[in-house]
Ligand SMILES: Nc1nc2c(ncn2[C@@H]2O[C@H](COP(=O)(O)OP(=O)(O)OP(=O)(O)O)[C@@H](O)[C@H]2O)c(=O)[nH]1
């Protein structure tokens with residue numbers, strides 16, 4: 001399936017390329033710009049799938065197992081010391097080293113380890129910033145980049161920073177833990193960080209060959225519980241694998257061993273993900289855009305054919321009429337853009353105010369309820385040991401609960417803002433801009449007595465989100481020393497008085513958080529308002545572009561025809577034949593595109 005998807009993508013790229021050449025030949029700058037933008041997107045449909053984890057979990061081995069060959073250096077000692085980006089190459093293997101001073105150097109693959117490992121490049125004395133490796137693999141076609149990172153938790157602090165710095169560039173992560181150790185607190189902390197940047201995380205329980213199935217199951221359940229309940233990653237899928245066995249199996253072409261490595265189970269899910277979450281939706285959108293360009297090109301040719309058959313005096317007269325309408329169009333365009341600004345400003349004010357107002361009902365109230373629930377729980381506790389256990393989790397629970405309420409507050413507001421922005425602004429002004437475009441087309445249609453296809457393109461679909469929204473709560477844990485104190489003194493104390501001091505501690509913590517909320521959330525509110533403003537700018541530029549493209553396309557065809565006619569060698573019949581020929585070419589492009597679009601739907 002993945003191969004078919006890659007094939008469709010490259011088909012789409014090839015058709016785009018042909019249409020672009022056509023647009024260039026026709027001197028159609030507007031069509032050329034839209035197609036190039038689209039081609040750029042198809043080509044750059046880059047997806048960075050990054051392996052992450054503490055040191056020695058088998059990240060590099062895993063990458064090799066996926067590729068089926070030993071590309072990344074692996075060792076029993078801390079190894080990987082820089083980022084290695086692995087990309088597709090149809091022309092065999094090669095590697096490019098990037099240095100801190102922005103220079104690059106091509107090297108044979110066999111020398112990769114000399115630049116990217118702590119053993120052969122200690123303290124990064126060669127000043128490497130990253131390595132790019134080109135190999136052929138079905139996973140890497142169509143913009144997929146696999147990224148190997150240095151393990152987190154190395155004594156060499158620079159290694160840790162390298163992996164952290166890469167997080168904003170990652171689209172999805174494969175997080176490796178191992179079967180022989182339950183998730184550690186360092187892993188937990190690293191994951192909390194990763195979660196802020198990366199929406200999709202796959203968990204691999206590597207080295208499954210080192211323990212028996214009963215133990216494997218135990219570790220799996222334990223880790224799942226932590227990832228889901230403590231980290232709040234719902235329905236976490238953890239795949240037990242043995243990267244080592246899988247690599248051996250692929251090299252030996254041993255299918256039983258490959259099955260034993262359990263890698264194929266994960267590969268299936270990974271392929272499905274690449275295809276569905278990234279691919280299909282994207283290809284459908286780009287296919288639609290190309291169809292839209294084809295309609296535009298055909299309209300232009302129809303118009304040109306009519307113009308060729310009109311006398312020059314007549315054409316000049318019509319040009320005058322059009323120029324008048326162009327003036328009107330531009331006045332209307334400015335009016336639409338101004339209206340958008342005014343409406344969005346209003347919406348932003350409304351949303352900012354509402355977000356401030358709802359902190360009380362959506363967050364503060366819930367924190368107070370959390371407090372009351374804890375109090376009830378404490379009142380019911382009968383044993384010192386239960387109390388102690390509860391305190392151990394208290395800080396964590398409070399912080400997580402606050403984050404949850406805040407997240408809910410934010411997503412509610414975001415949903416609402418998105419709805420209002422899309423219905424009250426995007427839809428309304430897209431429709432106004434569309435009408436303006438149609439009006440012009442209609443005038444042209446009537447003026448030249450030619451039927452033009454109405455191009456119904458929804459200009460803009462808005463998804464504004466502030467990326468990686470995360471509300472942080474200070475992680476200082478006042479309950480830890482409290483728990484210690486309790487451990488030392490509970491023998492001599494009465495349970496009741498301990499409960500009382502714990503309650504007042506909770507009270508204090510909750511109050512502190514509630515007090516800090518407005519200031520902390522102001523930043524979130526402004527960032528959100530800013531994201532809406534960015535969407536406004538984007539919307540205006542699209543509306544303006546589409547109105548202008550419509551005007552300019554028709555102006556260009558008209559001017560070119562008039563220029564041609566002034567030329568002594570102008571032959572009406574000759575010109576008409578040429579336009580007919582071009583129309584045939586456009587029909588052919590369309591047929592080709594229809595086949596691809598249908599295949600994409602059926603993927
Ligand atoms: N038994 C077993 N050993 C494995 C497996 N995967 C990796 N190893 C071993 O674990 C060690 C570390 O593997 P690497 O791939 O270098 O680990 P890494 O996470 O890339 O390490 P750093 O880059 O230093 O963070 C090597 O000795 C591997 O052979 C596995 O599935 N089973």
Ligand SMILES: [Mg+2]
Pocket residue numbers: 059060061073074079080148149150151
């Ligand atoms: Mg490594």
